Structure formats: structure tokens, C-alpha cells
Amino acid sequence: MCGIAGLFHLRTPGTVDEGLLRRMTDSIVHRGPDESGLYIGRGVGLGHRRLSIIDLASGQQPMYSDDKKVVIVFNGEIYNFLDLQKELMRAGHHFHTHSDTEVLLHAWLEWGEDCVRRLRGMFAFAIFDSRHDCLFLARDHMGKKPLYYAELQTGEVIFGSEMKVLLTHPAMVRKLDPIAVEDYFAYGYVPEPRTIFVNAKKLPPASTLLITRDRVNSPKVIWDVPFEPVAVASxxxxxxxxxxxxxxxxxxxxxxxxxxxxxxxxxxxxxxxxxxxxxxxxxxxxxxxxxxxxxxxxxxxxxxxxxxxxxxxxxxxxxxxxxxxxxxxxxxxxxxxxxxxxxxxxxxxxxxxxxxxxxxxxxxxxxxxxxGYRRYLWHMREERVRQRLPLGLRKNVFGFLGKVYPKLDFAPRFIRAKATFQGLARDSVEAYFHAVSIFKDDMRRDLFSPQLKSTLQGYGALEVMRAHAANAPTEHPLSLIQYLDMKTxxxxxxxxxxxxxxxxxxxxxxxxxxxxxxxxxxxxxxxxxxxxxxxxxxxxxxxxxxxxxxxxxYRKKMGFAVPLASWFRGPLRERIRNELLTGPLAESGLFNRQYLQTLLDQHQSGLRDFSAPLWTLMMFARFLANTSPESV
Structure with missing residues (x-):
């Protein structure tokens, strides 16, 4: 396991700043404390930090082809590399190490972009091929290993295993993406391929990206969870x-x-x-x-x-x-x-x-x-009702009940019918989105300032799930929400x-x-x-x-939780108030101060449990303090 970093000049290849490339690479030293390496070529630089796992003696990176025309930096593990190595040897390839990195390099030489379809493992890697003067990026099927990239106004494309790599570059613009802000307060993270910054992206899982001197191509999807029925005898x-x-x-x-x-x-x-x-x-x-x-x-x-x-x-x-x-x-x-x-x-x-x-x-x-999630069971129970009654009827009846029924955060689930009524008034995808959202739609409307809402121009975080649902290879309601979770x-x-x-x-x-x-x-x-x-x-x-x-x-599922509710009423009582009502978050112009005050007062009085929304706001405040981004 390692960390990778790099940059690539578009249009006119220039001289790569070795000091900058080293700083970008060393920003993720924690990912690979054992060794480091750089490659600098004509208008391209690749950096690698190594955590030695396999072939400790000879798996150093960057790694080169025999003719030095192709170079790779790789983060991950390829579990079928020995099988691929045998196949490549039969095709005439020769190996000098026992590492999966060298197998991946030869796989590129033999199969080009299609090499990714043969891999079984977790990976994010970059290959510079001087024969075609191109940079190739790839990320594993499920997205276990991260890969960020950005196109800069300087005519460079930069990439790395973490956002830290990109933020190290002095030309990286730290302007917040208002759509990402909306997404974050719904999901609690910024879904792929967006990042919190306008000009930076995550390469989506199961995707590759080919960059040539004259263009940054769109990511190419190489696989999807199939949901194709398999034969089951019993x-x-x-x-x-x-x-x-x-x-x-x-x-x-x-x-x-x-x-x-x-x-x-x-x-x-x-x-x-x-x-x-x-x-x-x-x-x-x-x-x-x-x-x-x-x-x-x-x-x-x-x-x-x-x-x-x-x-x-x-x-x-x-x-x-x-x-x-x-x-x-x-x-x-x-x-x-x-x-x-x-x-x-x-x-x-x-x-x-x-x-x-x-x-x-x-x-x-x-x-x-x-x-395995309990929410799947509740969704499927609601789905049985949704499938029996037309949407128009459900909107009228359950929409009304969802408005008038009280919010009972501390009651058993079967009594907390407000969320159920609200779910039944929606279609399946919208209902599931509503169920998993931290700040519900009405809460986000109250949370955001008029300026932010105007900038969003009607965009809603539901669109993330809508887009994935439109591409889903299954229509079964359970399989669909599993697919949505895998994508988000x-x-x-x-x-x-x-x-x-x-x-x-x-x-x-x-x-x-x-x-x-x-x-x-x-x-x-x-x-x-x-x-x-x-x-x-x-x-x-x-x-x-x-x-x-x-x-x-068969016991009740616990999860890996922490006692946020009591923290915000006890030892973190004053800190959470300061985080939300003063400092970078309060000064950002993104939020409605009166609503922030309401969340705090109702939670700390014990009237409501707003621990998850308050934690979401605290982590956004800490992000603003640490990163000092430009506002939307």
C-alpha cells in the first residue's frame, strides 16, 4: 500500500519543478513511510511513497519498462498478479522482480487500457507512456483506493492519492463548489466524482482516465456491479x-x-x-x-x-x-x-x-x-405500500400526515411514523434518499443562506441518487437500494x-x-x-x-457509534456553540445563523436530538478552519 502523486503538462511540455513534485509526494508520507521515488520527464512528473508489503527487496517505484519508455506509480494490491504474470510470460514478457507492480506494467504493454478489466484487487495507479506521450489513470472496481485530480489554469493536470497532494500545488484554486456543499449536508460526505472544490475531482470507481497533451478525456467506466441472475440450484x-x-x-x-x-x-x-x-x-x-x-x-x-x-x-x-x-x-x-x-x-x-x-x-x-442494514427492511416494508397505491394518492394522503404528525426522535421506531409517512409520499428513490439524509430537504432549506440557495439554482442532492438509479442494472427495489449504497x-x-x-x-x-x-x-x-x-x-x-x-x-446490530448527543450537551457544549456561531463557519455567508441557533438550543435543552446534524456542521467548520477555502 502506498501513495502516489504527479503532474502532467498539457499543450506545451515544460520543465517540471522537482522541488514541487517532491513536496506533493511528501505530503502523503504517512501512506508510504518506507521509501520514496520520483520520475521527471519531458512535461511529466510522477511521485511515489512506499509501504512495503510484497517483494520488499525489489519492488521500488516508480518502475520502468525495459526500454524506459513506460513508467508506473501504483497504490494497491493485485491479488491475481501471479496468474497474470504466467499469462504474460507465455506472451513473451520477462520479469525482473516478484512484485505486482511489474506485472501491472507489463499488462499495460500487452493490453493497453483494457489491462484494467483483467485486474482483481484494489488499486489506483498512473502510467506515463512516452511512446504515445500520454498519462493514464485508473481506479479499482469498488473504489477502495482513492484518486484525486485537477486541471489547473497553468496548463497542468495534477493528481494524487489524497486531496493534500493537490492542495500542495500553489496554483490549485480552493474555491468551494456550492453543489458539493449541498451534497455534503445531505449525505455527510461529498459523493463521487465531485470534491468540495470546484476544479478538483475524484476519479470514480471502476474508471480510467486518458490524458494527452491536447485534452483531458472524460473518465471511461470499465465495469459495474452486474446484478445479473446467477443459477442457484437451492x-x-x-x-x-x-x-x-x-x-x-x-x-x-x-x-x-x-x-x-x-x-x-x-x-x-x-x-x-x-x-x-x-x-x-x-x-x-x-x-x-x-x-x-x-x-x-x-x-x-x-x-x-x-x-x-x-x-x-x-x-x-x-x-x-x-x-x-x-x-x-x-x-x-x-x-x-x-x-x-x-x-x-x-x-x-x-x-x-x-x-x-x-x-x-x-x-x-x-x-x-x-x-444487512436495518434501513433496507424498513424501505422494503414501505415499498409494499408504494407498489399498491398510486403516487398521486400517496402524495396527498401520506404527505398531509407527514406534515401534521409530530417528530418523536426518542420514541421507538414503530411510533416514529412521521418519517414513514414522508417516505410513503415519495417515489422509491426519493424515499430512500430522504431516509439516509442527515439534513432533510426542509432542514437544508432552513440551514442555507439566501445567497447559497440562489447559487444552487434549484439543484438538490437527490440528483446524485437519481443519476445512479437511471444507470442501475436492476429494477428490483432491494437490489436498487443496494446498488445506490454501493455507488454513494x-x-x-x-x-x-x-x-x-x-x-x-x-x-x-x-x-x-x-x-x-x-x-x-x-x-x-x-x-x-x-x-x-x-x-x-x-x-x-x-x-x-x-x-x-x-x-x-442474530443479536441486534450495534454499529461503531460514539455518544455525540451527550457530548454536545456536556463536555462539548460550549465548543459546538463557538464552532457554529463564531469563526469561519459563521463568517462564510453560507448559513442562516438563526437556524444554527435553533439547532443548538433544541438539542442542548433535550427537546430534540440533533447530534448528527451538529456533528456534520462541526466537521464543516473544522474543514473551513484548516483549509481556508474561497467561498462560493
Whole structure:
């Protein structure tokens, strides 16, 4: 795992500033503390920071073709590189190292842009091919590895593994994108391909980008989650095949020349990964978990059950319930505003893991693949009503009820009917968007200043999901919202969270549930094998029955939460007021001060629970303070 950086001159190739390229590369030294390397050519510069995992002795980058006409910088792991190497050797290629980077380089020489379609792994890489005077960028199928780029007024294209690389360049304009601001306050992150800045973009997952001297082409999509039905002889056969496929996805991720382990939260997904690792490993698996003093957030008991069952080398660290010291550090790490508070414990568990291992496997992606989120169940229950009644009738009846029914944040879900009525008054995509939004539509209207609303010209964050839904390869309501999550929440929130938190500690995280072959197969299974009789991850739990305790698999899902509500009424009471009512956020001209005051007063009086919106605002305030962007 590494970090990459670079720049490419459009039109007239000039002399590359080596000092600037080095500063850009060193801005992500945390991603690769072991080694660094630069390539400077005619109008092009590539930088690399290395975290040594495979072929420790001879895998240095940038790496060159034998004739020195092609050079690559690469971040990631290619799990099928040995198979590709054999195929390339049969085609006449010769290799000097045992690294997947060299295989990727020869794959480009043999297959060109189509080489990406053959890869199984996580990756973001850049290839400069002097034979065609072009720069080629690529990002993996699910978006596990990030890649940012921007076209500058100086006639340069710059790119890097994190926004830090781009911000290091003096010509990078830090003007806020008002559409990204709207998106952020709906989703809690800025969805691909936008960034918070107008002229910077994220290369979307499963995409490539070819840049020549005369143009920056549009990204090309090379793959999508297919949701093509797969043959299933029986539920039992599918159960057994799932276990086999998961074990194989774990097996290929155990290749490393450095200490390797796993996160063990005590949930189904991470426990399943550890169980499969234990079957493959001759030595005890290294596992680590975080515990919380508050039993509402503490899963360590279940993690200990798995650790004892599989005799792992288990480490547990209790997080201080007042551990809000990382707020400023998170804003620095993520570069863009990012509002998932579980980034706090994720940072700590990565810190703990790095004390013992360099590579860790995680259970991320299980919920999206296997319909594990509780919101999927509620959505499907509402969908049954939506399919029976016409939209016009639902808008009139349930729209009215949604307006008059009181907001009962602290009541059990079945009593909190306001959100259900509002969902039933919408179509399926809009209802799901409403369910996952942090600031609902009416809240964003109240939050934003007249100036910002005018600049948005009627744009709404719902359009992100509308665009993905229009391209979805499935019409089944459950498969559709899984697809929407894979395109938005998974890549923009979950994978971003883990990438930044892990690479802050030079820790590589591998994700078996997001293996491209596993994802393709899982997407094609009948939806009723994923969400069955109100039980999410139905088939996974059936497959893991011989390996995991029943109580662990069928208990209530906890999540990786922190006590924000009590923080903002207690130790962070004054800080959150200062963040919102003074300083960069208050001075930005983007927000309605009166509404900010209302959010604070109602939350701190105990009248409402606005902890998630307040955290979202705090992280935006910290972003403004750290980055000093130009306003919209």
C-alpha cells in the first residue's frame, strides 16, 4: 500500500519543478513511510511513497519498462498478479522482480487500457507512456483506493492519492463548489466524482482516465456491479457456495511479507472473515478490537467469543468515552468535510492494529452486498405500500400526515411514523434518499443562506441518487437500494473512512467482501436470500452457522457509534456553540445563523436530538478552519 502523486503538462511540455513534485509526494508520507521515488520527464512528473508489503527487496517505484519508455506509480494490491504474470510470460514478457507492480506494467504493454478489466484487487495507479506521450489513470472496481485530480489554469493536470497532494500545488484554486456543499449536508460526505472544490475531482470507481497533451478525456467506466441472475440450484447450495467463495476471497488476501491480522468488532462480517482466516492459517490469527465503557456501544464481549473460539492473538483497547481529542486531527486527515463520527473509533482501532501488524483484513462491504442494514427492511416494508397505491394518492394522503404528525426522535421506531409517512409520499428513490439524509430537504432549506440557495439554482442532492438509479442494472427495489449504497455510501463514506484512518498509521486494509468476483456473484443471487423474513444477511448467516455462535449472528446490530448527543450537551457544549456561531463557519455567508441557533438550543435543552446534524456542521467548520477555502 502506498501513495502516489504527479503532474502532467498539457499543450506545451515544460520543465517540471522537482522541488514541487517532491513536496506533493511528501505530503502523503504517512501512506508510504518506507521509501520514496520520483520520475521527471519531458512535461511529466510522477511521485511515489512506499509501504512495503510484497517483494520488499525489489519492488521500488516508480518502475520502468525495459526500454524506459513506460513508467508506473501504483497504490494497491493485485491479488491475481501471479496468474497474470504466467499469462504474460507465455506472451513473451520477462520479469525482473516478484512484485505486482511489474506485472501491472507489463499488462499495460500487452493490453493497453483494457489491462484494467483483467485486474482483481484494489488499486489506483498512473502510467506515463512516452511512446504515445500520454498519462493514464485508473481506479479499482469498488473504489477502495482513492484518486484525486485537477486541471489547473497553468496548463497542468495534477493528481494524487489524497486531496493534500493537490492542495500542495500553489496554483490549485480552493474555491468551494456550492453543489458539493449541498451534497455534503445531505449525505455527510461529498459523493463521487465531485470534491468540495470546484476544479478538483475524484476519479470514480471502476474508471480510467486518458490524458494527452491536447485534452483531458472524460473518465471511461470499465465495469459495474452486474446484478445479473446467477443459477442457484437451492438455498442450501447457495449457502455452501457463499462459504466457499468467501473463504477463497480471504485466502487470496493473506499474501504478504509483513505481519498480517484482522479487525474483529464482534459483528457478523468481521467474525466471518476471522473464521475464514483461521481455516487458512497455520499460526494464530492476530486480531484487534475496540471496547467502549458504555454497553450500548460495546461489542467487545462478542469479539472475545470469536477470539477464544479460534484461539487468536487478540488485543483489546478501551476507548475513553470522552475521546473527542481527535476532532481536529480528523479534519486534517480527510481534507474534505466528512461527517461520519465512527471515524473516531476507526482511527483508534487502526492505531491499535498497526502496533502489531502492517496488513489487516476487515469485514466492510458485507452490509451492502448482503442487505444487512436495518434501513433496507424498513424501505422494503414501505415499498409494499408504494407498489399498491398510486403516487398521486400517496402524495396527498401520506404527505398531509407527514406534515401534521409530530417528530418523536426518542420514541421507538414503530411510533416514529412521521418519517414513514414522508417516505410513503415519495417515489422509491426519493424515499430512500430522504431516509439516509442527515439534513432533510426542509432542514437544508432552513440551514442555507439566501445567497447559497440562489447559487444552487434549484439543484438538490437527490440528483446524485437519481443519476445512479437511471444507470442501475436492476429494477428490483432491494437490489436498487443496494446498488445506490454501493455507488454513494460505500465508497464516499465507508471506504473513505477506512482508507484515511488506516493510512494515517501506514496500515494496509484488505476487504474480502468487496472482492470483485464475490460482488459479481452475490449481486446476482435472489434478493430473498439476502433479506428473508425480516432478517438481513440471511444467506451469510446460514453459511456461517457452523463457524459462528448463533447469539452473535442474530443479536441486534450495534454499529461503531460514539455518544455525540451527550457530548454536545456536556463536555462539548460550549465548543459546538463557538464552532457554529463564531469563526469561519459563521463568517462564510453560507448559513442562516438563526437556524444554527435553533439547532443548538433544541438539542442542548433535550427537546430534540440533533447530534448528527451538529456533528456534520462541526466537521464543516473544522474543514473551513484548516483549509481556508474561497467561498462560493
Amino acid at each position: 438455498a442450501a447450495a447457495a449457502r455452501d457456495e457463499l462459504a466457499e467463495r468467501l473463504q477463497e476471497a480471504v485466502r487470496v488476501r493473506l499474501m504478504a511479507e509483513v505481519p498480517l491480522g484482522a479487525f474483529l468488532s464482534g459483528g457478523v462480517d468481521s467474525s466471518a472473515v476471522v473464521a475464514m482466516m483461521a481455516k487458512e492459517s497455520r499460526e494464530p490469527v492476530n486480531t484487534c478490537s475496540i471496547s467502549f465503557g458504555d454497553p450500548k456501544f460495546n461489542e467487545s464481549e462478542y469479539a472475545n467469543q470469536i477470539a477464544q473460539r479460534y484461539h487468536t492473538n487478540h488485543s483489546v483497547r478501551q476507548v475513553d468515552p470522552e475521546d473527542f481529542s481527535l476532532i481536529d486531527e480528523l479534519a486534517r486527515l480527510y481534507d474534505e468535510p466528512y461527517a461520519d463520527s465512527s471515524a473516531l473509533p476507526t482511527y483508534r482501532v487502526c492505531q491499535l492494529a498497526r502496533e502489531r501488524v502492517t496488513v489487516a483484513l476487515s469485514g466492510d462491504g458485507g452490509d451492502e452486498n448482503l442487505a 455510501y460505500l465508497v464516499g463514506d465507508i471506504l473513505t473512512k477506512v482508507d484515511r484512518a488506516s493510512m494515517a498509521h501506514a496500515l494496509e486494509v484488505r476487504v474480502p467482501f468487496l472482492d470483485v468476483r464475490f460482488v459479481e456473484w452475490m449481486s446476482g443471487l435472489p434478493p430473498e436470500l439476502k433479506l428473508h423474513d425480516g432478517e438481513g444477511k440471511y444467506l451469510l448467516k446460514q453459511a456461517m452457522a457452523p463457524h459462528l455462535p448463533h447469539d452473535l449472528m
